[in-house]
Every structure is written in structure tokens, then in C-alpha cells.
Amino acid sequence: xxxxxxxxxxxxxxxxxxxxxxxxxxxxxxxxxxxxxxxxxxxxxxxxxxxxxxxxxxxxxxxxxxxxxxxxxxxxxxxxxxxxxxxxxxxxxxxxxxxxxxxxxxxxxxxxxxxxxxxxxxxxxxxxxxxxxxxxxxxxxxxxxxxxxxxxxxxxxxxxxxxxxxxxxxxxxxxxxxxxxxxxxxxxxxxxxxxxxxxxxxxxxxxxxxxxxxxxxxxxxxxxxxxxxxxxxxxxxxxxxxxxxxxxxxxxxxxxxxxxxxxxxxxxxxxxxxxxxxxxxxxxxxxxxxxxxxxxxxxxxxxxxxxxxxxxxxxxxxxxxxxxxxxxxxxxxxxxxxxxxxxxxxxxxxxxx
Amino acid sequence: xxxxxxxxxxxxxxxxxxxxxxxxxxxxxxxxxxxxxxxxxxxxxxxxxxxxxxxxxxxxxxxxxxxxxxxxxxxxxxxxxxxxxxxxxxxxxxxxxxxxxxxxxxxxxxxxxxxxxxxxxxxxxxxxxxxxxxxxxxxxxxxxxxxxxxxxxxxxxxxxxxxxxxxxxxxxxxxxxxxxxxxxxxxxxxxxxxxxxxxxxxxxxxxxxxxxxxxxxxxxxxxxxxxxxxxxxxxxxxxxxxxxxxxxxxxxxxxxxxxxxxxxxxxxxxxxxxxxxxxxxxxxxxxxxxxxxxxxxxxxxxxxxxxxxxxxxxxxxxxxxxxxxxxxxxxxxxxxxxxxxxxxxxxxxxxxxxxxxxxxxxxxxxxxxxxxxxxxxxxxxxxxxxxxxxxxxxxxxxxxxxxxxxxxxxxxxxxxxxxxxxxxxxxxxxxxxxxxxxxxxxxxxxxxxxxxxxxxxxxxxxxxxxxxxxxx
Numbered sequence: 120x121x122x123x124x125x126x127x128x129x130x131x132x133x134x135x136x137x138x139x140x141x142x143x144x145x146x147x148x149x150x151x152x153x154x155x156x157x158x159x160x161x162x163x164x165x166x167x168x169x170x171x172x173x174x175x176x177x178x179x180x181x182x183x184x185x186x187x188x189x190x191x192x193x194x195x196x197x198x199x200x201x202x203x204x205x206x207x208x209x210x211x212x213x214x215x216x217x218x219x220x221x222x223x224x225x226x227x228x229x230x231x232x233x234x235x236x237x238x239x240x241x242x243x244x245x246x247x248x249x250x251x252x253x254x255x256x257x258x259x260x261x262x263x264x265x266x267x268x269x270x271x272x273x274x275x276x277x278x279x280x281x282x283x284x285x286x287x288x289x290x291x292x293x294x295x296x297x298x299x300x301x302x303x304x305x306x307x308x309x310x311x312x313x314x315x316x317x318x319x320x321x322x323x324x325x326x327x328x329x330x331x332x333x334x335x336x337x338x339x340x341x342x343x344x345x346x347x348x349x350x351x352x353x354x355x356x357x358x359x360x361x362x363x364x365x366x367x368x369x370x371x372x373x374x375x376x377x378x379x380x381x382x383x384x385x386x387x388x389x390x391x392x393x394x395x396x397x398x399x400x401x402x403x404x405x406x407x408x409x410x411x412x413x414x415x416x417x418x419x420x421x422x423x424x425x426x427x428x429x430x431x432x433x434x435x436x437x438x439x440x441x442x443x444x445x446x447x448x449x450x451x452x453x454x455x456x457x458x459x460x461x462x463x464x465x466x467x468x469x470x471x472x
Numbered sequence: 473x474x475x476x477x478x479x480x481x482x483x484x485x486x487x488x489x490x491x492x493x494x495x496x497x498x499x500x501x502x503x504x505x506x507x508x509x510x511x512x513x514x515x516x517x518x519x520x521x522x523x524x525x526x527x528x529x530x531x532x533x534x535x536x537x538x539x540x541x542x543x544x545x546x547x548x549x550x551x552x553x554x555x556x557x558x559x560x561x562x563x564x565x566x567x568x569x570x571x572x573x574x575x576x577x578x579x580x581x582x583x584x585x586x587x588x589x590x591x592x593x594x595x596x597x598x599x600x601x602x603x604x605x606x607x608x609x610x611x612x613x614x615x616x617x618x619x620x621x622x623x624x625x626x627x628x629x630x631x632x633x634x635x636x637x638x639x640x641x642x643x644x645x646x647x648x649x650x651x652x653x654x655x656x657x658x659x660x661x662x663x664x665x666x667x668x669x670x671x672x673x674x675x676x677x678x679x680x681x682x683x684x685x686x687x688x689x690x691x692x693x694x695x696x697x698x699x700x701x702x703x704x705x706x707x708x709x710x711x712x713x714x715x716x717x718x719x720x721x722x723x724x725x726x727x728x729x730x731x732x733x734x735x736x737x738x739x740x741x742x743x744x745x746x747x748x749x750x751x752x753x754x755x756x757x758x759x760x761x762x763x764x765x766x767x768x769x770x771x772x773x774x775x776x777x778x779x780x781x782x783x784x785x786x787x788x789x790x791x792x793x794x795x796x797x798x799x800x801x802x803x804x805x806x807x808x809x810x811x812x813x814x815x816x817x818x819x820x821x822x823x824x825x826x827x828x829x830x831x832x833x834x835x836x837x838x839x840x841x842x843x844x845x846x847x848x849x850x851x852x853x854x855x856x857x858x859x860x861x862x863x864x865x866x867x868x869x870x871x872x873x874x875x876x877x878x879x880x881x882x883x884x885x886x887x888x889x890x891x892x893x894x895x896x897x898x899x900x901x902x903x904x905x906x907x908x909x910x911x912x913x914x915x916x917x918x919x920x921x922x923x924x925x926x927x928x929x930x931x932x933x934x935x936x937x938x939x940x941x942x943x944x
Contacts, residue, residue: 156724161724305711353710387792403863450773
């Protein structure tokens with residue numbers, strides 16, 4: 120059609136052949152469906168090989184015209200298929216002038232044929248320098264523990280202090296924390312847990328020094344993962360843990376061993392956070408209860424893809440506020456829920472996968 | 473894909489492990505007994521036989537000290553157990569990266585090496601280093617290596633892969649993955665390492681890198697690409713695999729899942745196929761609830777509850793230490809108990825009876841198997857807590873009904889003399905209630921001792937008899 124134009128016998132023949140192939144396919148399926156993306160072309164749920172020149176050409180052709188999916192049902196007459204081919208033969212700019220391929224097909228009245236645009240890719244807000252430096256510093260601290268060093272609690276404190284800006288100037292951090300596209304084993308989990316725990320500690324009226332100590336304990340709560348083999352780390356992510364004292368809690372407690380008053384907070388949070396999540400919060404130190412709630416909310420709503428996230432924030436908070444398990448301190452849950460709502464978090468968060 | 477180690481490799485690993493363990497066991501024996509002692513001679517001979525067994529079948533044995541444990545022949549994951557850990561620590565402490573044991577190594581040379589490894593590092597350095605020391609004593613069957621830490625398979629490809637992924641060069645990525653030889657385990661490890669390297673980069677860069685990796689695979693030009701796609705789908709529970717699959721359109725991921733994932737494969741507790749079906753779906757949004765503020769009284773109570781003082785936190789930390797002790801090996805237990813002792817001294821100075829009770833419970837209740845060397849350390853600690861804290865402990869430790877699992881019974885098992893001393897002191901206390909409690913506990917312990925059956929040690933009865941003498 121592009122080479123010969125509409126009405127030329129070669130074009131007519133090509134349309135007739137396509138029409139016949141579509142009719143043939145429709146004898147065994149309710150619709151003919153093409154799914155196109157920059158990396159693939161799938162016809163009737165079958166991925167076509169990328170080294171086929173025709174496949175690549177059609178994939179790129181559809182992509183350039185903003186088409187992600189084409190569906191053809193038995194309702195489509197030969198004329199409708201010819202109209203589709205005519206539209207597809209146009210240049211992208213021409214289609215754009217008609218409002219895009221989706222609208223152009225609709226306007227052509229090609230009954231039985233629908234065209235859909237590709238799925239939009241969400242754009243996440245860019246990280247601030249302080250946030251990125253916190254992630255990098257935590258990753259370095261974790262890597263040092265993996266190499267056999269003791270956790271550098273002083274360095275953790277420096278990191279946490281940067282995550283505690285004055286009230287009203289924490290918007291950029293809330294924006295980052297609202298993004299859920301990381302895994303529980305990634306550095307953002309530790310950084311976000313520290314931030315949420317500090318905000319909760321602040322809402323409880325704790326002094327700045329106590330807030331920072333709580334933040335350090337929260338940042339290091341999963342540091343015991345660093346001494347576990349990879350497979351065990353995967354298994355000890357929050358949704359899969361039933362043991363109140365899993366391996367990373369034991370590992371964290373051993374790494375952070377400290378028996379002298381407030382210096383013991385990181386050790387306590389590391390050892391006790393799953394005890395609280397498992398329902399044994401009454402015997403746990405207050406810092407462990409705060410860290411466990413922040414950890415649970417963070418872990419249960421994050422994941423590199425939406426389908427891997429165990430829960431959404433709105434549903435999770437509604438459940439916790441309604442007294443659902445795990446039974447955290449109701450005052451803590453209420454305060455955190457208010458903080459999250461006041462931050463402008465929409466309950467879902469952008470999800471750049 | 474070559475995913476399973478061959479039987480031959482497993483047998484070789486097992487032989488290496490056996491040999492290294494025998495050497496480590498002899499190393500421990502050399503610490504306890506002189507070289508000419510029968511136990512040492514026997515241990516050295518066993519080690520020599522195990523090393524020679526390996527060397528005859530596979531050639532010389534290279535043992536490398538890793539961060540945790542030992543690596544055999546610069547390949548595979550480090551191996552560690554209680555016995556091997558001691559040798560690995562000694563090698564690390566003396567900065568000896570590797571030992572190569574040659575075929576025909578005599579037991580005498582092994583003895584010289586293991587004795588030398590017990591020398592302080594400074595002394596070794598004064599002798600010109602371990603290699604010079606062994607050479608001066610005529611050791612020919614052991615070579616002190618200077619090898620770098622063993623690299624994981626595919627580690628040499630990591631930099632190229634990081635660079636190609638960062639530049640979005642799909643052909644470069646495919647070339648790196650192809651160079652692994654198609655081993656599933658190597659590719660998995662390489663992608664895990666790539667993830668670790670880029671996880672702190674800006675999100676947009678990470679997404680671009682994973683998009684490039686995803687694209688490099690889905691052209692499906694070669695069968696190994698299809699196999700890697702299948703592996704990614706099966707591994708979607710892992711962060712790196714989720715990031716690759718997230719770059720694929722859902723219908724592509726579902727198509728790959730249908731071809732690749734066994735129906736039983738699971739991710740985050742759900743079937744892989746189900747996870748992939750909803751992989752990129754955002755769930756129905758539930759708006760975030762914004763409840764009323766807690767009433768001021770509840771908030772005050774919560775704030776007060778959150779304000780534990782240093783003494784209470786110390787007591788809690790001591791209790792939690794008790795849960796960690798059974799997981800500690802002797803080398804770690806010693807400093808942990810030193811920390812506990814320091815805390816006990818402070819508690820005794822402050823008259824912190826609740827803290828002392830926690831410390832006694834931590835030391836006396838820590839369960840270690842009979843005959844375990846850690847038992848001696850815990851026994852000594854129990855004695856120490858009872859001696860240092862006897863003045864403030866009584867009122868706490870005598871609370872509760874006497875019985876088989878009472879803390880006093882545990883204390884009696886480990887430190888009968890000190891437990892009896894505490895009871896005798898309390899029987900002379902001015903508080904009649906406390907005296908009564910002490911008498912009841914003493915009677916219960918006597919009954920337990922007279923029953924026999926090993927619930928209390930043999931010397932418990934004679935120690936308890938001294939309570940009578942004290943009260944008479």
C-alpha cells in the first residue's frame with residue numbers, strides 16, 4: 120500500500136490476502152490480536168522471533184505510530200481491514216495530525232477493529248542529592264558488613280541526621296519514600312524505614328536526639344541480612360517470615376551487640392522487630408515497636424513491580440487501623456496513618472517498575 | 473544449560489573438604505598438645521592421609537582463607553564449620569592468603585606448619601614470614617600462596633556488563649551473557665552482581681539499564697536467550713529478575729511464563745504465572761485513611777511508654793543477648809560474655825536487681841549441648857553473676873513457685889556453691905517473707921537432689937547440706 124497506493128492491484132491483492140489470513144485465524148479464536156512493544160511483537164499470545172526482518176519492521180512500524188495493540192474480531196469486514204491497512208501505511212506525522220492512530224481508526228469507522236496506544240510509562244520524580252547519598256552510604260555500610268566488618272554505627276548516625284530535616288522541609292524525602300519500586304532487600308528499604316520511624320518518633324513527641332537514635336536503629340534493623348547467604352535473604356523478606364527470631368534478626372543482634380543503655384537500641388530493634396510483627400510486641404522495647412511498624416508498612420507495600428507488592432498502602436493502613444493483624448500499638452498506627460495522609464501520599468505511590 | 477554440578481566435581485569437593493577439615497582438626501590438636509604427644513601424632517597422620525588422598529586423585533590442594541571459612545582450589549563458595557573456622561581465622565590473622573599442599577607431604581612437615589600457625593604474627597614476621605620459616609626448617613611439601621581471593625565465575629565479565637548496561641548497548645550485553653557459556657548459575661550470579669552495582673544509581677538509569685538487558689534477551693535469536701528468559705521468569709521473585717521482567721510488556725512476560733515456568737514455581741508465596749499476569753497491574757486504589765488524632769491522654773501514655781530509661785534498656789538488651797548466645801561459637805561467646813560481665817558489674821554497683829536477674833537468666837538458661845566447650849564459659853559467667861550480684865538478686869530470683877524449671881534450679885546445675893551461698897545469706901535476711909521463700913526453694917532443691925536422675929549435679933547434695941549447717 121505504501122509503495123503502490125490504494126486502489127492498485129498489488130495493494131488490493133495484499134489486503135485480500137491479509138483478510139483471508141484473518142478470517143482463517145478467526146475460525147479458531149474470538150479475535151486476532153497483535154501486541155507490539157519496542158522489544159517484542161506478539162501475535163495471538165505467541166512471541167515472534169526478533170531476528171525476523173518482517174517482524175522487526177512491523178514492530179517498529181506500529182511503535183512509530185503509537186500503536187501498542189490491534190484487535191480484529193469477526194465483525195470486521197474486508198473494507199474495515201482495508202481501512203486499517205490504509206491508515207497504517209500513512210506516515211506517523213499524518214496520523215498525529217488526525218489525533219493519533221487510535222482516534223484515526225475510530226474515525227474511519229472500521230467496525231470490529233480496535234487499536235490501543237502503548238501503556239504509559241510512569242515518570243518518577245528525580246532523587247535529591249541527600250536521598251541518593253543516603254542510599255549510597257547505606258549500601259557501602261552494608262557491603263562492609265558483608266566483608267566481615269562490624270556495622271559502623273557512627274556513620275549510620277551521620278546518614279540518619281540527613282534524613283531528619285525540619286518539619287515542613289521534608290517534602291522531597293516524602294516524595295521519594297512514596298515510590299514503591301524497590302525490593303525489601305534494596306537500600307531504599309532501610310532508608311525509608313529510618314525516615315518513617317523518625318517521623319513517627321517525632322509525632323510521639325520524642326526529642327531530636329531520641330528521634331535520631333530511633334532512626335539509627337531503624338536504618339540498621341535488617342543489617343543481619345548481610346551475613347546471610349543470598350537464598351536465605353530472599354526467604355527472610357517480611358511477607359515470608361513466620362519465625363519471631365529469623366536468621367537476620369539473630370545476625371543483626373550479634374553484629375550490633377551492645378549492653379549499655381541507649382546504645383542498645385539498634386541491637387534491640389534488630390532482634391525484636393519480627394517478634395513485634397509476629398504478635399509479641401508487648402515484651403518488646405518501644406523502639407522495636409516503632410521500627411517494626413515502619414518496617415512492616417514499608418516492606419509490605421514495596422516491590423520492583425506492582426504485581427510483587429503484597430499490599431497497597433491504603434488497604435494496609437485501613438486494615439491496621441481496623442485492628443487487623445499484626446497488632447501494632449493503635450496510637451502508633453493512627454499517628455503514622457495521619458503522617459502518611461498529610462504527606463500527600465496518594466495511597467498507591469508512583470510505581471516506576 | 474549446565475545447572476547441576478557433575479558427580480565428579482562433588483566428589484572432588486568432598487575430598488577437599490575432608491582434607492581441609494583434617495588439617496584444621498590437627499591444627500586444634502597442636503594447640504592443646506605438644507608435637508610428640510600421641511594425640512598430635514594421630515591427628516597429623518590422619519591429616520596427612522586425607523591430604524595425600526586428595527592430592528593422589530586430583531593433584532595438589534589449594535586452600536584459600538576467605539572472609540568466612542576456606543575455599544578449596546580457588547573455586548566455589550567458602551566452606552566453614554567450627555573446626556575449619558579456627559584455621560581460617562588463624563590464616564587471616566597472620567595474613568596468609570593461601571596454602572598449597574603438595575602430593576607426598578609428610579606428617580612431620582604438616583606438624584611444623586601447624587605449630588608455626590600458632591605463633592603470633594609479629595614473631596612470624598621477625599622470622600621473615602611463614603614461607604621463610606618453613607623453608608628454614610626444611611618443609612618442601614607446602615607452598616605459601618599469594619593468590620588473590622577467588623573470583624566467582626563470570627566475575628571478569630561484570631565490568632563489561634555494567635558498562636554495556638549503563639550505555640544501553642544491547643549487543644554488548646548479549647555478548648557478555650553469551651561469554652558465560654550459557655551456564656544458568658553463572659548468568660544468574662552475573663545479573664545479581666549487576667543489580668548490586670546499579671541499585672544505588674538514579675532510578676531512571678537503573679530502568680534504562682534493565683530495559684537494555686531485557687531487550688538483549690527478547691530478540692530470541694539464539695536458544696540460549698530463550699533459556700535465559702525462561703530462567704528470568706522462574707526467578708521473578710529475585711529483585712534483578714523482577715526488574716528485567718518489568719521491562720517486558722505484560723503479555724510478553726505472560727507468554728514467556730507459559731513457556732518457561734513450571735506450574736508450581738512460586739514468587740512471594742504466589743504462583744509465578746499468577747504474579748506475571750498481574751505483574752504491572754496497579755491494584756484498585758484504596759484511599760489512604762486519615763484518622764482523627766489520638767486523644768491527648770492516649771498520646772501522653774504512648775509517649776511515656778516509649779520513654780524507657782537506660783537501665784531498662786540495658787536489662788532488655790541482656791535478655792535478648794540470652795536468645796543470641798546459643799547461636800554463638802566459642803570465639804564470639806567469649807567477648808559477648810565479657811560485655812555481659814561489664815554490664816553485671818555496673819548493675820551490681822547500681823543495685824539493679826531486675827537487670828542482674830536478666831543476666832543470671834541469660835547465663836544460666838542458655839542451652840548448649842553437653843560437652844560443648846561453651847558450657848564452661850557459661851558456667852563461669854553464672855558463678856560470676858551470683859557472686860557479684862548476690863546482694864540484690866535474692867528478692868528477684870526467689871520470686872515464683874519452686875519447681876523443675878525455676879531459674880534457681882538452672883543456677884544450681886551450673887554453680888551449686890554460689891547458689892547455696894545465696895540461699896544461706898537469704899536465710900539470714902531480716903525480712904521473714906524472703907527467709908521463707910529461701911527455705912522453700914532450698915527444700916525443693918534438696919528434694920530434686922535426693923531424687924537423683926541427673927537433674928542436679930552430683931556435688932549439689934553436699935552443697936545443699938551446707939545450708940542445714942548454716943541454718944543450724
